[in-house]
Amino acid sequence: MIEALLGDETFHGMMKRHTREIVELLLQKGVHFSILTNISDVTFDPMLPESITQNFKPITMFFLAGYTFESTYIQEDMVYFEAGFGSDNFGSLVSVPLDGILQIVIEEVPLFINLSTPSKIAKKEPKEKGIKRSMEALMSNPENQKLIKK
Incomplete structure (x- = not known):
């Protein structure tokens, strides 16, 4: 918190x-x-x-x-x-x-x-890049790939 x-x-x-x-x-x-x-x-x-x-x-x-x-x-x-x-x-x-x-x-x-x-990263990156990085981090775990509908 x-x-x-x-x-x-x-x-x-x-x-x-x-x-x-x-x-x-x-x-x-x-x-x-x-x-x-x-x-x-x-x-x-x-x-x-x-x-x-x-x-x-x-x-x-x-x-x-x-x-x-x-x-x-x-x-x-x-x-x-x-x-x-x-x-x-x-x-x-x-x-x-x-x-x-x-x-x-x-x-x-x-x-x-x-x-x-x-967060210096958040200040320097456009919002779209931050979302992309978050998605890449989420998808780096194979267990999370099942959360995405294909």
């Missing part, structure tokens, strides 16, 4: 709006914070050298303070900020989708946890 709620598009939209509202409030109030995100959802411009990215964990925390905080803004459904990486402070514009923010943390205390788990 809980999985159905966490994957529900309405719930996902609500969590996304709430994420935006919290980030906007923290930016407005000047409160430094961190975001925890899946690194596969993050984009860097320019791309970071492999010597830096190889050290990233699948779930990575970004600290938004100082210049990084000052450069942070929201546009459409993305959070953007400039940050320096590695010993050479390699500069890059970081973009994170709002729904890719898993947690918002202040002083090591989680302020917000995004529990929604939208």
